[in-house]
């Protein structure tokens with residue numbers, strides 16, 4: 001089932017075209033990762049999908065009644081402000097406690113409800129943001145560099161949690177990541193963005209595309225080495241590279 005279909009999308013900001021002629025579809029149950037250099041339009045694309053930026057041209061069609069859970073790049077809370085995890089989960093509106101508990105459980109942080117937000121580790125904090133995005137059991141989970149600041153182990157554990165959420169909810173996942181080695185293992189499809197989409201397909205195919213290599217150079221050799229170490233090569237797919 002197609003959750004999202006983007007056609008001919010342009011976004012102009014401050015008089016500049018930040019996204020140009022984007023075509024993208026997302027199916028239920030798939031994990032799609034957007035990669036690209038700083039300033040390439042990744043966050044802008046996510047913001048247009050969640051409806052906080054209007055298309056300058058083109059369209060974004062969502063399946064009827066689509067619910068989206070969004071995990072932002074970062075969130076700053078005043079550390080002097082006393083706030084429990086349970087209270088944070090009920091902002092801006094109160095949620096039944098069983099829903100809060102279920103979401104915390106799905107995010108792998110069951111039992112943290114009574115803790116102060118200011119006392120959480122970086123990894124726990126990001127999982128609370130994930131739990132908040134899961135409150136409505138979304139059809140589509142969107143994550144914008146949700147693992148920034150976590151160490152390698154924290155990153156790997158976080159993405160394992162995302163895979164488990166995908167299995168449990170059957171939702172689609174669209175994420176932006178700079179962690180190429182994780183992208184190679186955790187995604188069904190990779191979209192390489194640099195104002196427009198340079199290439200897209202399975203991780204193996206994208207990783208060997210000239211556009212991708214020109215952008216990420218040797219980083220990708222390390223990422224692939226790690227990927228091959230853990231996994232047998234993927235079968236060659238018929239997905240096209242543009």
Ligand SMILES: Nc1ncnc2c1ncn2[C@@H]1O[C@H](COP(=O)(O)OP(=O)(O)OP(=O)(O)O)[C@@H](O)[C@H]1O
Nearest residue numbers: 013014015018036037038039040041042043044045
């Ligand atoms: N409100 C705005 N007004 C004008 N230009 C903007 C605005 N927001 C973003 N931009 C520009 O749009 C471009 C894309 O920004 P965006 O944040 O989408 O990139 P990104 O790929 O997410 O970058 P990063 O990897 O650094 O997070 C950048 O050149 C940025 O300066």
